[in-house]
Amino acid sequence: MIDFVASDDPRTKQLPDVSQNIDFIPTRRLYLPVDTAKVLSNGTIARGKEDEVVGQVAWELEPERSYITKNHLMILDLLATNNWERPVYYAITVSEDNYLNLGNYFQMEGLAYRIVPIVSEGDMFSRSGINTDAMYDNMVNKFRWGGVQDPDVYLDENITRMLGNFRHSFSRLAMQLIAENKRDSARKTLDKCLEVIPDEAVPYNIYNLLMMQGYYQLGDTVKANSIADRIKTNVYQDMDYFLSLGKKYNNALMYEKRVAFYSLDEIRRMATEFKQPALAIEMEQKLQEYAASLSIPM
Numbered sequence: 001m002i003d004f005v006a007s008d009d010p011r012t013k014q015l016p017d018v019s020q021n022i023d024f025i026p027t028r029r030l031y032l033p034v035d036t037a038k039v040l041s042n043g044t045i046a047r048g049k050e051d052e053v054v055g056q057v058a059w060e061l062e063p064e065r066s067y068i069t070k071n072h073l074m075i076l077d078l079l080a081t082n083n084w085e086r087p088v089y090y091a092i093t094v095s096e097d098n099y100l101n102l103g104n105y106f107q108m109e110g111l112a113y114r115i116v117p118i119v120s121e122g123d124m125f126s127r128s129g130i131n132t133d134a135m136y137d138n139m140v141n142k143f144r145w146g147g148v149q150d151p152d153v154y155l156d157e158n159i160t161r162m163l164g165n166f167r168h169s170f171s172r173l174a175m176q177l178i179a180e181n182k183r184d185s186a187r188k189t190l191d192k193c194l195e196v197i198p199d200e201a202v203p204y205n206i207y208n209l210l211m212m213q214g215y216y217q218l219g220d221t222v223k224a225n226s227i228a229d230r231i232k233t234n235v236y237q238d239m240d241y242f243l244s245l246g247k248k249y250n251n252a253l254m255y256e257k258r259v260a261f262y263s264l265d266e267i268r269r270m271a272t273e274f275k276q277p278a279l280a281i282e283m284e285q286k287l288q289e290y291a292a293s294l295s296i297p298m
Contacts, residue, residue, distance in 0.1 A: 001025055002080040005073070025061075025068070030076070032057040034117040038084050044116055046107070046131045052118045059101050072100060079115070088115045092165060107131045110138035111169060130176045136185055139173060145196035155201065163197050164207045170197075171210035178217050190214050190223075204230040206259055209266050216274040228267050228279060232286075235260045239290050261287065 004012050005023055013021035033056050039045050045053055061068075068076075075098075082088060089112040090099065099106075104120055106113035106128035113128050120129030147153045148163065155163070170193035177186035190211055208227055215224035238260050242253050268283035270276075 001027065001030060002077050028061040028063070030059060030061065032079055032117075035084055039117055042084070044084055044087065044114075045118070046133060049118060054117050054119060057102075057105055057115075057117050059105070062101050068100075072098065075100060084117075089113060090115075092169065093162070103128060108169070108172070109134040110143070111166070130173060132173065132176050132180060132182065132185075135169075135173050136177065136189060139170060140185075140188055140192050148197055148201045151200075160202055163202045164205070167193055167197055167202075167207040167211070171207065171214065174214045175210055178214060183218060186214060187218055187220070190218075194223075199230045199234075203234045205234060206263050209263065209270075212267070213270055216270060221274065221276065224270075224274070225276065225279065228271070228276075231263060232267060232283070235263050236286070243293055257290075261290065264290075 004026060010021060013023060015022060015024055034054060036053055036055070039053060040050060078088060089109075090106065092108070092111050092113060096103070102115060103113075105115050105118065106120065107116045107118065108114075108128045108130045114131070118129065148155070170189055174186045174189040174193075177183070177189060193211060204227060208231055212224050212227040212231070215221070215227065238256070242249075242257060242260075245253070264283050264287055268280055268287065271280035271283060
């Protein structure tokens, strides 16, 4: 496909019912051959994943995509010519529009997705898989975290949102480590997140729900309940503020209210599942109270 697009042959520029020459891609179905021996020897594949390697990376460009831009063509060219010599990554902050439907071949290694010849089912948060060995080493050992805890450091909206992404990455890693029965590493991952991105700097919110669940699954109800207390306190403050604005802004704040409701409802669900009856009752009462006050259906 890349050779076809790069060709100077005028026959590769002619489309039916189009008078001028134009560059085009003749198919949406693409594939990338996989040199199995190479990807196993150069570290492309994580340990224990050898049996999951596919013979070719096959995918289809989205049917709603009628064109690709130069940056997308550059990615396809890079994949075609790299031949698995060097790792190819997407930052986790890149818009899905740039994935070119390759998300099922992503493997999360920290703050980036690596393209690998393994099909990943992903989870409710992402289509990507997780290389827990690489990601744990990066997030817990290699990355240098600093400045967030300093009250004199200004955190603007973009930085705060980015820190939410980091929390989400810590949480996904911890949950996958629990699934792989690497409980000590999961606990260290959660503890590291609490240490480097504290509530005092970035108030706990929806991104901390997975951390709360992780601590519950590890049997640490003290830390799980502590996170729940901070999340619910922050949500109460948000909801009380929404109430203070009156009905004028009721519809404009519907998204924010639903996020707050979801957070409280998830705390209620986890409190019920992990036998914390007092917390579950409190959440039930608060949900009923806010639903009546803000006209949100339960």
